[in-house]
Amino acid sequence: MEKESYESPELVELGSFESLTQGTSYGESLDATFPDGTPRGELTFS
Secondary structure (H helix, E strand, C coil): CCCCCCCCCCCCCCCCCCHHCCCCCCCCCCHHHHCCCCCHHHCCCC
16 A cells, blocks of 8 residues: 655635634624524624
8 A cells, every 4th residue: 555645735825814804794792692503583793
């Protein structure tokens, strides 16, 4: 059985860290505010 040759990972830049991590919603509620399984329609983002 032959060993597979190692291929090092490649870093692909998709954009600036700041633009990729900006939130798109506002509000006072955090993820932990809603229990697991909360239907999407009952989540509030305002």
